Amino acid sequence: MKHGTRIACTAALLLTLTAAPAATAADAGPTHVDGQLPSGATYMMDVPTTWNGTVLLFSHGYNAGPANPAQDAPDAATKTLLLQQGYALIGSSYATTGWAVTDAVPDQMATLEAFTTRFGQASRTLAWGRSYGGLVTTAIAERHPDAIDGSLSMCGLVHGGVANWNNTLDPVFALKTLLGSDVPLVNLPSQQAATDAANTLTAKVDSAQSTTEGRARIALAAALHNIPVWNATTQTRPAATDWDAQQANQYDAVKGLLKIAAFNRRQEAEARAGGNMSWNTGIDYARLLGKSSVRKEVTELYKKAGLSLTKDLAALNRAPRIKANQNAVSWMSSTSSFTGKLAKPQLSIHTIGDPLVPVQTESALRRAVTAAGSGPLLRQAYVDNAGHCTFSTAEQLAALHTLEDRLTTGHWQGTDPASLNARATAADPTTPTRYVSYRPTPYLRPYDLAHPADRR
The missing domain is CATH 3.40.50.1820 (Alpha/Beta hydrolase fold, catalytic domain)
Incomplete structure (x- = not known):
């Protein structure tokens, strides 16, 4: 040719x-x-x-x-x-x-x-x-x-890039809101600031994993990223209804997301784009969960914990939203979508x-x-x-x-x-x-x- x-x-x-x-x-x-x-x-x-x-x-x-x-x-x-x-x-x-x-x-x-x-x-x-x-x-x-x-x-x-950073935002937004943290999720000024934010939210996740309520909320965050219940070759593949084993596997992956992509890689990408290139304005988290591949697991874990999934989703939908920098969106869209x-x-x-x-x-x-x-x-x-x-x-x-x-x-x-x-x-x-x-x-x-x- x-x-x-x-x-x-x-x-x-x-x-x-x-x-x-x-x-x-x-x-x-x-x-x-x-x-x-x-x-x-x-x-x-x-x-x-x-x-x-x-x-x-x-x-x-x-x-x-x-x-x-x-x-x-x-x-x-x-x-x-x-x-x-x-x-x-x-x-x-x-x-x-x-x-x-x-x-x-x-x-x-x-x-x-x-x-x-x-x-x-x-x-x-x-x-x-x-x-x-x-x-x-x-x-x-x-x-x-x-x-x-x-x-x-x-x-x-x-x-593509815009979709990637939007979907990476959702699980950390859920963790911040439901576990109670003031950690910044976007507009990170430096790699050190990104590392500090990741460590702070990871500590919250580690603490939450020790309770049934916390585990349910971690599963909800994982569902908003479609994190699978079997996601590492070192893990045992859980049974279809072994919700606890599924969540334990997701917990490892959520921590990996915090360590790898959600903060440090985001900060580097924001520096290139000239600002925050993702948003959750207008997003209905109840609707997103309804389309998730692992929504059944989340429902069952909330039942086990005696938590109201409806109330937590409403809390996510009421929480202050994150707006994108439109110039950064345009850069990410034109280069990476x-x-x-x-x-x-x-x-x-x-x-x-x-x-x-x-x-x-x-x-x-x-x-x-x-x-x-x-x-x-x-x-x-x-x-x-x-x-x-x-x-x-x-x-x-x-x-x-x-x-x-x-x-x-x-x-x-x-x-x-x-x-x-x-x-x-x-x-x-x-x-x-x-x-x-x-x-x-x-x-x-x-x-x-x-x-x-x-x-x-």
Whole structure:
């Protein structure tokens, strides 16, 4: 395929290309290249001796820094098998860490340009990434469709930036209101202030976990983020009606949300956006709970605690609301939200027990893509495992090969769980194959550029 779109950075501007020593005939292996772009981002490339003509452009996940290495594959085991199968692997570090989409997309495209300059035009180019890199991959798919043939998002933030930060606000708003705290949730002036706020609210959560009333309220907060009841591979999968075990698992995930995303990552994103980019003005929390995937658990725990769920929801709806800075919303919307318009096929896969980027983000992606008229180009598949991005090598290879088949044949085939599992086993019989039939519930706070009414 001839790619018409090219980043303005030309090959002449690319810096510091250093290749590994040439292999001898006896130890012939991939050519490894490290380089640096004019933006300051580094990149890496691994090209097998017998290249099959396909290049995989990998976008890595959120990196808080300060270390900022380039990555060209999700993990070492998957990388090894892909190189053995003849794929060229490339990827950049992004020029900055954090919510770096304004750097990540051009840096990834410049890395692809550098690869083409050095190794020649690929016969097929696939963009893929996981977690935050799924957002970067989807942005590439929407903004640079002429540069790629297809895309694969794995456990991605495919709901976009505004939706992400709105949905991250809701559980901490519930915890602050119901557990009694004056901790600031937005407009955090520094990383230290964010850490202090996270620690303060975490202490409240730890104390609340010791009472039946507190556990019910923590479950309510978890439900407003669609945190699943089995969300880490170290956890025991609870029975369908073991409400206490379900809540105990969510408690761990709620603390993880406070530590990772709700404060420190929010502060970094606010600094980029120029203010608070999320809001809960006009939000009916009773309505949100009614759509949550774990609402039954919340109802049962409130009954056990002798609490009135109706009163707590009313308290949330009466509490002073948080308004967004409209300039910050505009920045986050223009850089990190999606139109849903696809020009090339995209496959999106997700674990059903993801606490950080809940599987319901796939519902938000489907909503946008359907509204934009691109539904036939999208397929989604689900892996029955707990945790964020806990795919096996086999499952990742199966997804890539299924996307390749779509490009070769011109139509989707083998996207059902049985076919995906068979393909995964064939690709790597040493790791699990857990694709299942699954339909996620609605995303609770959708926002995309295909629905203008969401632009508040």
